[in-house]
Amino acid sequence: xxxxxxxxxxxxxxxxxxxxxxxxxxxxxxxxxxxxxxxxxxxxxxxxxxxxxxxxxxxxxxxxxxxxxxxxxxxxxxxxxxxxxxxxxxxxxxxxxxxxxxxxxxxxxxxxxxxxxxxxxxxxxxxxxxxxxxxxxxxxxxxxxxxxxxxxxxxxxxxxxxxxxxxxxxxxxxxxxxxxxxxxxxxxxxxxxxxxxxxxxxxxxxxxxxxxxxxxxxxxxxxxxxxxxxxxxxxxxxxxxxxxxxxxxxxxxxxxxxxxxxxxxxxxxxxxxxxxxxxxxxxxxxxxxxxxxxxxxxxxxxxxxxxxxxxxxxxxxxxxxxxxxxxxxxxxxxxxxxxxxxxxxxxxxxxxxxxxxxxxxxxxxxxxxxxxxxxxxxxxxxxxxxxxxxxxxxxxxxxxxxxxxxxxxxxxxxxxxxxxxxxxxxxxxxxxxxxxxxxxxxxxxxxxxxxxxxxxxxxxxxxxxxxxxxxxxxxxxxxxxxxxxxxxxxxxxxxx
Amino acid sequence: xxxxxxxxxxxxxxxxxxxxxxxxxxxxxxxxxxxxxxxxxxxxxxxxxxxxxxxxxxxxxxxxxxxxxxxxxxxxxxxxxxxxxxxxxxxxxxxxxxxxxxxxxxxxxxxxxxxxxxxxxxxxxxxxxxxxxxxxxxxxxxxxxxxxxxxxxxxxxxxxxxxxxxxxxxxxxxxxxxxxxxxxxxxxxxxxxxxxxxxxxxxxxxxxxxxxxxxxxxxxxxxxxxxxxxxxxxxxxxxxxxxxxxxxxxxxxxxxxxxxxxxxxxxxxxxxxxxxxxxxxxxxxxxxxxxxxxxxxxxxxxxxxxxxxxxxxxxxxxxxxxxxx
Numbered sequence: 001x002x003x004x005x006x007x008x009x010x011x012x013x014x015x016x017x018x019x020x021x022x023x024x025x026x027x028x029x030x031x032x033x034x035x036x037x038x039x040x041x042x043x044x045x046x047x048x049x050x051x052x053x054x055x056x057x058x059x060x061x062x063x064x065x066x067x068x069x070x071x072x073x074x075x076x077x078x079x080x081x082x083x084x085x086x087x088x089x090x091x092x093x094x095x096x097x098x099x100x101x102x103x104x105x106x107x108x109x110x111x112x113x114x115x116x117x118x119x120x121x122x123x124x125x126x127x128x129x130x131x132x133x134x135x136x137x138x139x140x141x142x143x144x145x146x147x148x149x150x151x152x153x154x155x156x157x158x159x160x161x162x163x164x165x166x167x168x169x170x171x172x173x174x175x176x177x178x179x180x181x182x183x184x185x186x187x188x189x190x191x192x193x194x195x196x197x198x199x200x201x202x203x204x205x206x207x208x209x210x211x212x213x214x215x216x217x218x219x220x221x222x223x224x225x226x227x228x229x230x231x232x233x234x235x236x237x238x239x240x241x242x243x244x245x246x247x248x249x250x251x252x253x254x255x256x257x258x259x260x261x262x263x264x265x266x267x268x269x270x271x272x273x274x275x276x277x278x279x280x281x282x283x284x285x286x287x288x289x290x291x292x293x294x295x296x297x298x299x300x301x302x303x304x305x306x307x308x309x310x311x312x313x314x315x316x317x318x319x320x321x322x323x324x325x326x327x328x329x330x331x332x333x334x335x336x337x338x339x340x341x342x343x344x345x346x347x348x349x350x351x352x353x354x355x356x357x358x359x360x361x362x363x364x365x366x367x368x369x370x371x372x373x374x375x376x377x378x379x380x381x382x383x384x385x386x387x388x389x390x391x392x393x394x395x396x397x398x399x400x401x402x403x404x405x406x407x408x409x410x411x412x413x414x415x416x417x418x419x420x421x422x423x424x425x426x427x428x429x430x431x432x433x434x435x436x437x438x439x440x441x442x443x444x445x446x447x448x449x450x451x452x453x454x455x456x457x458x459x460x461x462x463x464x465x466x467x468x469x470x471x472x473x474x475x476x477x478x479x480x481x482x483x484x485x486x487x488x489x490x491x492x493x494x495x496x
Numbered sequence: 497x498x499x500x501x502x503x504x505x506x507x508x509x510x511x512x513x514x515x516x517x518x519x520x521x522x523x524x525x526x527x528x529x530x531x532x533x534x535x536x537x538x539x540x541x542x543x544x545x546x547x548x549x550x551x552x553x554x555x556x557x558x559x560x561x562x563x564x565x566x567x568x569x570x571x572x573x574x575x576x577x578x579x580x581x582x583x584x585x586x587x588x589x590x591x592x593x594x595x596x597x598x599x600x601x602x603x604x605x606x607x608x609x610x611x612x613x614x615x616x617x618x619x620x621x622x623x624x625x626x627x628x629x630x631x632x633x634x635x636x637x638x639x640x641x642x643x644x645x646x647x648x649x650x651x652x653x654x655x656x657x658x659x660x661x662x663x664x665x666x667x668x669x670x671x672x673x674x675x676x677x678x679x680x681x682x683x684x685x686x687x688x689x690x691x692x693x694x695x696x697x698x699x700x701x702x703x704x705x706x707x708x709x710x711x712x713x714x715x716x717x718x719x720x721x722x723x724x725x726x727x728x729x730x731x732x733x734x735x736x737x738x739x740x741x742x743x744x745x746x747x748x749x750x751x752x753x754x755x756x757x758x759x760x761x762x763x764x765x766x767x768x769x770x771x772x773x774x775x776x777x778x779x780x781x782x783x784x785x786x787x788x789x790x791x792x793x794x795x796x797x798x799x800x801x802x803x804x805x806x807x808x809x810x811x812x813x814x815x816x817x818x819x820x821x
Contacts, residue, residue, distance in 0.1 A: 047816075047820075047821045048821060049820055049821055116696060116697040116698070116722070117697050117698050117699065196542070196686060199686065199690050199693055199694065199697075200686070201648075201685065201686045205686055206648075209650065209651055212541065212547060212551060213547040213548065213551060213650065214551060215551045215554045215555045215558065353555060357555055357556060357559045357561070358559055358561070359559070359560065359561050362561065366563060440541070444541040444548065447538050447541075449510045449511075449536030449538050449563070452517070452537075452538075452539055456539070456541055456542075457517070459541075459542045460516075460517045460518075460539070460542065462689075463542055463687065463689040464516060464518060464689070464712045465689070465712045465715055465716035466518065467719070
């Protein structure tokens with residue numbers, strides 16, 4: 001009875017959030033556009049500048065994706081080879097901690113580390129790649145662990161290492177590499193903070209400028225088409241690649257080999273360069289601890305609110321994903337959320353303003369709830385993916401057995417899927433929270449008077465050359481990322 | 497002293513503020529401490545700057561549910577545009593009595609005070625004084641354009657600066673200037689502070705920026721061994737462009753009496769003194785304050801602020817057509 005009530009609540013809440021974050025913000029802007037006028041300020045054309053910025057955004061993101069994938073290989077091999085990562089909590093925590101820090105913070109560290117005249121394009125690519133490499137390391141490592149290594153070793157019986165890797169192992173890893181590339185490209189392509197911190201104007205920068213300088217939806221809706229099209233194109237290509245290459249996985253490998261000392265050294269070196277070097281630089285540059293005390297005294301409220309709202313957004317997004325997956329009708333919501341994920345953050349913000357800046361929705365628009373909805377709309381696709389991962393389809397062996405034993409769908413959700421996967425659920429919440437804390441594009445449009453999002457405070461401090469405050473707040477964010485990383489690593493170990 | 501407010505202070509006031517967050521927070525905290533009123537603020541984001549808050553006010557007015565009580569802007573031209581759209585409420589603050597008439601709206605919809613100036617920033621170790629231009633128009637000449645960095649003129653104070661050129665020089669001359677800037681290879685970057693960073697990183701020799709950006713950057717420059725200076729260029733009409741902050745009440749805001757108390761405070765000599773003594777070093781419009789603080793009034797391009805606001809649409813269109821295309 002209780003499990004039914006819990007599941008019913010989860011499903012109802014999940015669908016309610018889906019309607020609030022995706023459905024109404026799609027319908028309402030369409031209605032608003034009709035009354036506001038159909039023609040953008042610059043007409044239905046794209047300027048050379050827009051094409052140039054799109055090219056810059058695309059090429060920087062693509063380049064960073066490639067560099068990031070290359071950088072991730074030793075880590076992926078570490079994860080895939082030998083013991084499961086879950087049994088190496090410190091390694092797992094190190095990898096997670098990098099991801100849970102806003103990339104902008106790394107940009108500030110690198111800015112102080114590199115010469116002032118270092119090329120901003122290379123700086124941007126380096127910051128992205130050195131921040132995000134744990135993402136493909138996890139994904140590709142999982143593929144290597146589950147199937148890649150087994151087929152590689154089998155192939156070694158009849159061919160050389162190189163041929164076995166190129167002709168057997170690599171094709172088996174293509175879906176994981178493609179998925180990693182997709183995640184990286186989407187994150188880089190929509191990022192505002194790192195290019196901004198590197199002094200670069202990219203398409204997202206310009207789009208956010210257009211969004212904040214016009215009260216007409218079409219003025220941002222029209223220029224949002226090219227980046228959305230690029231993201232969707234990448235998505236389709238990767239999806240097709242995935243379907244072509246996906247094959248049955250061999251299953252969980254129980255490999256106990258220890259990675260070679262050389263590999264361990266390499267992974268350690270990458271961790272040091274990507275994590276300790278920029279953060280260490282910030283620590284060294286922090287003039288005194290009194291600045292940090294002052295930063296916390298002044299911005300402690302904004303920091304707490306930002307983190308609280310980001311965590312709530314993570315919980316809501318993952319809860320929505322689980323609720324929708326629990327009803328086994330996820331196709332339309334998943335596609336909807338993925339399309340929203342492909343939209344630039346500025347357009348999502350505009351859509352939410354068009355949807356909720358109405359007397360009827362004062363309870364939502366005037367409070368932090370609008371920011372939460374913004375984050376859910378932007379990163380809800382991650383919640384959907386987590387939901388689908390946690391609640392498998394009907395063909396799943398374990399749930400089929402439980403059904404045979406008389407368990408209802410509600411029982412399965414409440415007693416099997418959620419308890420079994422709480423580490424993954426927490427991981428999803430943490431990732432969405434981290435992305436939300438770093439978000440600038442959506443929260444520039446949906447802001448409330450009660451607090452100033454910490455990402456905006458950081459950018460303001462960067463622009464006002466307030467190095468002490470900037471470094472203090474950056475280090476606060478880094479410190480805050482470490483406990484959840486350790487907790488997640490511990491949870492993964494328990495799960496295993 | 498601030499004028500006496502109501503006996504029972506209203507509980508809350510909402511302000512949309514595009515004055516730098518650190519300065520704005522300090523002033524609003526002082527008001528909070530003085531009155532016990534809860535002040536909630538939305539500061540401008542770097543992406544949209546003042547324009548972002550202006551559009552927010554317009555959107556909320558269009559939806560017939562204004563959320564802001566007070567608009568405290570770091571510039572004036574957008575405030576004039578808001579006044580013309582009828583979204584600002586007339587209020588003649590007794591605290592503004594000693595502000596010169598040219599800094600007050602005839603219909604009392606806004607009050608301006610505490611100015612910054614548009615300046616050219618440069619690194620004195622790389623660029624000698626003798627190599628500097630003396631007029632803004634010279635920046636399109638020779639090698640100056642290629643070595644200059646300018647913020648996107650569709651936003652922020654650069655927008656007002658270009659509009660002022662249109663108002664002073666006339667559209668044809670201003671368009672020729674923009675064309676020559678473009679052809680000369682001027683670097684368009686993301687904001688005034690980015691222009692200063694470009695100079696500090698040797699990616700540009702000259703930065704079109706505001707005085708407060710130079711003061712802020714000097715702090716960082718000193719600690720990193722960089723060097724930065726600025727020059728007031730002649731724009732026509734006697735000097736450079738001065739940009740006052742402005743204060744206005746949003747029509748139909750939820751806390752009207754509290755809004756008046758806050759406006760009284762923000763336009764007071766006390767706040768103008770705080771702004772002058774802040775790191776942004778605003779120049780007071782009150783002569784008595786300038787004398788007290790020993791601050792000189794910069795050589796000013798005397799220009800009608802309404803004329804600049806009038807020119808904004810034409811300037812935006814030209815920038816889109818010529819520079820940001």
